[in-house]
Amino acid sequence: MTRILSFVLAMSMAASAWGLKVDERVENFRLFDHQGGSHELYYYDDAKAVVFMVQGNGCPIVRNAVPRFTELSEEYAEQGVQFFMLNSNLQDNRVSVAKEAATYRYDIPILVDETQIIGESLDLVRTGAVFVLDPKTWKVTYTGAIDDRLDYEVQRKEASNHYLKDAIDSMLTGQAIAVASTESLGCLINFPSKTARAEHANISYSEDVAPILMDNCVSCHREGGIGPFAMTDYNVVRGFSLMIREVIRTKRMPPWHADPLHGDWGNDRSLSSEEIQTLVHWIEAGAPRGEGEDLLATSEVVYPEWVAAEELGEPDYIIDIPAMEIPATGVVDYQYHHVRNPIGKDVWVRAAEIMPGDRAVLHHTITAFGDEITEGKYKGRLKYKGGLRGYAPGLTNQAYPQDTGTFLPADTTIEFQMHYTPVGRATVDESKMGVWVYDEPPHHHIISRFMANNKIRIPPHAKNHAESVEQVIPKDALLYNLMAHAHYRGKAAKFVARYPDGTEEVLLNIPNYDFNWQTDYEFKEPKFIPAGTTLIQTNWWDNSAQNAANPDPTIEVTWGEQSWEEMLFGAILYRFLTDEESAAKRGNQDLASAR
Ligand code: HEC
Structure with missing residues (x-):
């Protein structure tokens, strides 16, 4: 040319x-x-x-x-x-x-x-x-x-x-x-x-939009739910439509922080690309009502008494969590309640489920059990022996996998870590935990382990400070859940498996960690972890003034329970394979090809 x-x-x-x-x-x-x-x-x-x-x-x-x-x-x-x-x-x-x-x-x-x-x-x-x-x-x-x-x-x-x-x-x-x-x-x-923009006015609220909201938002955005407004009909959605567009563009809603490129999660709350396009294009076309029924107005949404009851019947034991007064406004720090195990005997737990007293204020619960420390620096804290199921809005399955359970000794203290967010009205939360037990010990013992590094030092003003902690899985195992935890300065977290042959795989990437959402990431299919694999958790912190949640960018931050201190903390849930299962899984293969 x-x-x-x-x-x-x-x-x-x-x-x-x-x-x-x-x-x-x-x-x-x-x-x-x-x-x-x-x-x-x-x-x-x-x-x-x-x-x-x-x-x-x-x-x-x-x-x-x-x-x-x-x-x-x-x-x-x-x-x-x-x-x-x-x-x-x-x-x-x-x-x-x-x-x-x-x-x-x-x-x-x-x-x-x-x-x-x-x-x-x-x-x-x-x-x-x-x-x-x-x-x-x-x-x-x-x-x-x-x-x-x-x-x-x-x-x-x-x-x-x-x-x-x-x-x-x-x-x-x-x-x-x-x-x-x-x-x-x-x-x-x-x-x-863009060329089809005129057609966006034809996106059907009734057939395309309302079902997306029903499936992805209404579990929280309903009367008495944790979402600040209830999506009860078209008018509410239309009124909030510009906000809905904003929270989707900024990935604030639905609350889900895992990178979709790594792992397949049973409790994934994220919207698909098509769902995002449908909602945003419909809103940009003026959120037209169109013809047809209003699913949000006609469906009755009720909370089940206990989610696990459908499969397992009523719980065998119900444990009360001490009542907590929640003010109308302000910040409530994480609450730690210790309850002596009231069951009165050793049991194998089949399922454990938290029923929130007031779903509007309870953001999450993390449970653990162990012995209360009676002296020294950590007096009053718990020496952890294991964990039970926690709570977060929208969790659907609180039973352990078939024939798998966790041993809860009679002589132990249960800790409930409760995170509340005030919602503009004072209330009292009286949550409780239902426990379902096995009559006979199950074949597999669920193991819940913590990842923790209390040596962390986060320099003042650092925007992206990283530290890691490792743990070796000694036997062939099936990994069910991963959870990463930090406080207000938490910015990102990642779990990597380093296999015995030296190769690495990202199991979970949380590039936008949010302290408000303590999500326990549940693998859709349990992940096989060969013996000798090292799990590496890395947390990143933003201790700069750019982090709007940061209480003080001018100080070096070290480990501590309080939210103005920091944690490199995580929880993993797995069980070991039996020798027969290991042999079947591996056949004659070597370690690397076993996964
Ligand atoms: C797991 C519970 C949950 C789910 C699911 C959820 N939300 Fe929310 N939503 C909340 C909470 C809680 C807030 C309050 C702000 C916060 O904590 O981030 C909120 C805030 C919002 C806001 C901002 C309101 C404001 O004025 O600040 C909008 C808009 C919103 N959600 C839309 C949606 C949409 C759309 C969906 C589904 C695609 C959805 N949410 C799914 C819990 C949820």
């Missing part, structure tokens, strides 16, 4: 290259990056500028532009300018983006917009474009090209105009940006739902 032709082509294609306008305010969002991190845009409001480049796999213009973009990111890192890439391509996903990043050695986090809802709202048209945001206002200050070096099929050695660099320099020195928008080249992004 001749130079002239290529220029003409570029001009005609570039005319529609950009939909995002200078001075437009960008709404908040949260996305995973290609390495499993999670980023919320508005977290970066301490940056001097936030710079994005629209990336797409296989686009030569992007591949050509990244080295310069990376140079700029390195040049401005010290000055507090934050750089990201953003991929909204229909055909790309986190795995393929990670591969492209590895091949072309991209260092900058690439945020992957797999549902395309963020790219749609930013009105992205082509990859290769850059845009700059002012974190004080979240308004766009520059859109267009990095510089004038690239053209379709033409590359100059040197650029003569450095648009992006000039824009950043102007922002750093508080001057007006001389050239705030330029034309940029790149590959067109296919947003099928």
Whole structure:
């Protein structure tokens, strides 16, 4: 192609290259990056500028532009300018983006917009474009090209105009940006739902929207539930629709913090990409009522007395948890109640279930049992011997697997860790625990173990401080549950299995840990763990002022029970295989191929 032709082509294609306008305010969002991190845009409001480049796999213009973009990111890192890439391509996903990043050695986090809802709202048209945001206002200050070096099929050695660099320099020195928008080249992004936008008004509330809310939200958002408003009919949903869009864009709701790329969880609360698109497109079309029945208004939602009762009948024992007065407002620290085991004999527990007294205020319960420490530094605390089932809204299965149970001695103290959140009215919570027992000891003994590292030291102002703890599983085992715990400064957590052959697998990645939600992640299918495997839990903490929950960014934080102290803590639930099961599982295979 001749130079002239290529220029003409570029001009005609570039005319529609950009939909995002200078001075437009960008709404908040949260996305995973290609390495499993999670980023919320508005977290970066301490940056001097936030710079994005629209990336797409296989686009030569992007591949050509990244080295310069990376140079700029390195040049401005010290000055507090934050750089990201953003991929909204229909055909790309986190795995393929990670591969492209590895091949072309991209260092900058690439945020992957797999549902395309963020790219749609930013009105992205082509990859290769850059845009700059002012974190004080979240308004766009520059859109267009990095510089004038690239053209379709033409590359100059040197650029003569450095648009992006000039824009950043102007922002750093508080001057007006001389050239705030330029034309940029790149590959067109296919947003099928953008061309079909008119059809979004036909999304059926009755048939498409209400069933999603019913299945994913109403377990909490119902009368007397923990959700702050009850989704009782169309009018409520319509009124909250903009909030619903916001909490979906920022991944605050439904409360689920695991990375979907690792592990398959029985208690997964997350929405699928299709469900997210349906809800967001319906809301962006004005949340039309349309025809048909209102499922939310016509379905009666009732809490079962005991969830396990359906399968196991009424509990054999009911243990009262001391009543707790919850004020209307404020913060209630974690409560630890100790109850002497009232059962009066040794039992094998088949199932244990917490029935909340007031579902609106009880966020979670974690139970353990052991001996109360009578002297020394930890007087009044528990020396843990094991755990029983806990509670979190929406948990459905509180029985242990068939023929599997946990031994609860007569002479022990049960600890209930209760997390309450005030909801605007004072109340008294009187929760209780139902216990179902085996008549005969089961064949398999459930083992619940804690992961803990009390040597942690988190420096003041650290944004991403990591520490780990390891534990070896001595025999072939089936792993059922994983739980990671930290306090207000908790930012992320991860469980990795290092197998005896040295290979590693991420079992659970929680890139956006939230202290308010103590989720016990239940494997859909128990995970086989060969003897000699090391489980490694890593927690990350954000001790900076950017962490809105941080009580004090200026101090070094060490281990402690109180929420202003920190913990590297986790819980794992497993059972050993019998020798016959191990032999059957392994056959003649070696360790590595046994999994
Ligand atoms: C496991 C319980 C639970 C589930 C499931 C749940 N929510 Fe929530 N929701 C809450 C709680 C509790 C809050 C209060 C804020 C918080 O704790 O994060 C909340 C807050 C909200 C808010 C913000 C209200 C406000 O003004 O702050 C919206 C909107 C919302 N939820 C929508 C949804 C939608 C939509 C779904 C389903 C797709 C959903 N939630 C699923 C428990 C839940």
